[in-house]
Amino acid sequence: MQDYVIEVENLSASYRKTPVIEQIAFKVKPGTLTGIIGPNGAGKSTLIKTMLQLHPSLTGEVTFFGKHYKSVKKRIGYVPQRGSVDWDFPTTALDVVLMGLYGKIGLMKWPRKEHKRRAYEALEKMGMATYASRQISQLSGGQQQRVFLARALAQDADIYFMDEPLAGVDAATERAIMKILKELKEQRKTVMIVHHDLQTVAEYFDWVLLINRTVIAHGPTDKAFTKENIIKTYGGNLKWIKEVERRVVHSVQ
Amino acid sequence: MTYSAWIILTASLVGLSCGLIGVFLILRKMAMMADAISHTVLLGIVLAYIITRETSGVYMVIGGIFAGLLTAYLVQWLHSLEVQHDASMGIVFTTLFAIGVILIATSTGNAHLDVQHALMGEITFIPFNTVTIPGIGEMPKATFLLLIIFSVVSLFLLLFYKEWKITSFDPALAASLGIPVAFFHYLFMSLVSVTTVAAFDAVGAIMVVAMLITPPASAYLWTDRLSIMLLLSGTFGVLSAVLGYALAVWIDTSISGSMAFATGLIFIASFLFAPKHGLIAKYVRPTSN
Numbered sequence: 001m002q003d004y005v006i007e008v009e010n011l012s013a014s015y016r017k018t019p020v021i022e023q024i025a026f027k028v029k030p031g032t033l034t035g036i037i038g039p040n041g042a043g044k045s046t047l048i049k050t051m052l053q054l055h056p057s058l059t060g061e062v063t064f065f066g067k068h069y070k071s072v073k074k075r076i077g078y079v080p081q082r083g084s085v086d087w088d089f090p091t092t093a094l095d096v097v098l099m100g101l102y103g104k105i106g107l108m109k110w111p112r113k114e115h116k117r118r119a120y121e122a123l124e125k126m127g128m129a130t131y132a133s134r135q136i137s138q139l140s141g142g143q144q145q146r147v148f149l150a151r152a153l154a155q156d157a158d159i160y161f162m163d164e165p166l167a168g169v170d171a172a173t174e175r176a177i178m179k180i181l182k183e184l185k186e187q188r189k190t191v192m193i194v195h196h197d198l199q200t201v202a203e204y205f206d207w208v209l210l211i212n213r214t215v216i217a218h219g220p221t222d223k224a225f226t227k228e229n230i231i232k233t234y235g236g237n238l239k240w241i242k243e244v245e246r247r248v249v250h251s252v253q
Numbered sequence: 254m255t256y257s258a259w260i261i262l263t264a265s266l267v268g269l270s271c272g273l274i275g276v277f278l279i280l281r282k283m284a285m286m287a288d289a290i291s292h293t294v295l296l297g298i299v300l301a302y303i304i305t306r307e308t309s310g311v312y313m314v315i316g317g318i319f320a321g322l323l324t325a326y327l328v329q330w331l332h333s334l335e336v337q338h339d340a341s342m343g344i345v346f347t348t349l350f351a352i353g354v355i356l357i358a359t360s361t362g363n364a365h366l367d368v369q370h371a372l373m374g375e376i377t378f379i380p381f382n383t384v385t386i387p388g389i390g391e392m393p394k395a396t397f398l399l400l401i402i403f404s405v406v407s408l409f410l411l412l413f414y415k416e417w418k419i420t421s422f423d424p425a426l427a428a429s430l431g432i433p434v435a436f437f438h439y440l441f442m443s444l445v446s447v448t449t450v451a452a453f454d455a456v457g458a459i460m461v462v463a464m465l466i467t468p469p470a471s472a473y474l475w476t477d478r479l480s481i482m483l484l485l486s487g488t489f490g491v492l493s494a495v496l497g498y499a500l501a502v503w504i505d506t507s508i509s510g511s512m513a514f515a516t517g518l519i520f521i522a523s524f525l526f527a528p529k530h531g532l533i534a535k536y537v538r539p540t541s542n
Contacts, residue, residue: 103430135477
């Protein structure tokens with residue numbers, strides 16, 4: 001049994017020559033639920049994208065299960081921000097979930113009944129079975145997020161990266177998603193989630209990664225998620241943090 | 254077959270191929286790339302002519318693929334150097350097109366190539382330039398080329414149907430699943446280029462753009478299913494060809510101009526009357542969303 005499933009060392013990346021993340025380093029234990037916390041522009045999404053090689057890294061090394069990303073791709077699931085895709089795309093909820101299985105189906109092959117069944121089961125798990133054949137633009141924000149989560153479940157990965165899955169969703173969806181995340185954790189899967197709402201951090205995550213361009217603090221929530229570290233992460237303005245806490249609608253990054 | 258039948262068949266094949274490939278152009282938000290490539294293939298065709306001194310189909314298609322990929326690559330490259338995407342497209346395609354125009358004027362002499370032809374096509378003369386296909390008989394060269402291109406485009410769309418879907422909808426997920434997104438981008442650009450080259454000779458750059466963008470945009474108003482959108486788009490392309498020909502005969506005017514105009518008419522009709530996303534449907538069902 002390995003001690004760490006994710007190891008990041010000295011990771012840096014930039015957008016148009018402006019450094020976004022610098023010398024990020026941390027290690028993640030299996031079966032943990034880590035919240036990635038930081039202000040807007042702190043490089044949370046970039047960190048995930050760089051780890052998954054969706055964004056080029058300048059320096060550093062990332063390993064999963066002690067191996068390079070390429071050789072373990074299929075064991076890693078990624079849930080992009082909901083706003084990153086065009087929800088007017090002519091397709092159904094079931095079809096979007098099915099996309100999570102495209103890697104397993106393989107090039108040039110068409111999805112079989114078995115794949116459709118798995119996709120349907122994933123939708124069922126997210127309480128979305130009745131919406132399977134619904135056009136995706138007709139779903140509410142929360143329902144769209146559930147479809148994204150169902151797609152990740154269908155992938156049946158061992159490590160999941162999720163970019164703000166709780167941003168702008170209704171309370172019922174938030175509960176449904178958290179229930180699934182706890183289940184994943186019980187199955188010893190490792191989940192890292194970009195999260196915005198400071199109020200719920202302690203309740204939702206057992207580990208936190210506080211970042212603002214670089215790692216400010218990383219550790220079990222009860223130890224690392226301290227007032228001091230939060231102030232350090234958000235630039236020292238406590239008043240402003242209170243404002244963040246009160247904010248109901250999340251800004252879309 | 255009669256003279257008119259060949260013209261309608263040729264234009265219908267243009268409508269069909271462009272209609273199918275255009276769906277993904279629209280869904281990938283690359284409609285203007287059609288405009289760019291439909292102009293830059295001129296450079297490819299001219300270069301192919303200068304090298305081989307022939308205006309045969311095969312060399313033209315190769316030249317077209319080269320020009321299309323060059324366009325796609327240069328646009329991407331300029332964009333990575335912090336030039337806005339639409340601006341880099343404008344810069345690349347006008348420059349490459351201009352080089353093509355200059356080369357036509359200086360290096361091709363009296364060949365069957367001129368700018369007027371490039372923009373408006375010469376569909377009227379298509380039936381006169383024929384080739385004999387074993388087992389089928391005599392048919393216009395342009396029609397034969399389009400038939401091959403249509404088969405190739407359909408084959409690639411079918412083979413990689415789910416890959417086109419996922420790389421259009423969610424390229425980040427596609428990449429994380431190990432699907433080569435960049436490869437499919439350039440493969441797609443190649444398909445757009447070959448379609449354009451084949452259509453270009455028959456109907457000219459302007460009608461290629463009309464056929465690549467307007468039928469799929471119309472189809473998008475009628476349905477929420479990708480497969481149906483593809484079927485409708487192809488149908489609208491064929492319909493535009495037939496309708497446009499009738500219009501041209503009726504008021505005795507440019508054939509490819511009328512066909513391009515017909516795509517616009519179909520779009521307006523769809524925009525108003527399409528049951529899913531048409532203007533009137535929206536007023537009739539104000540509560541749905």
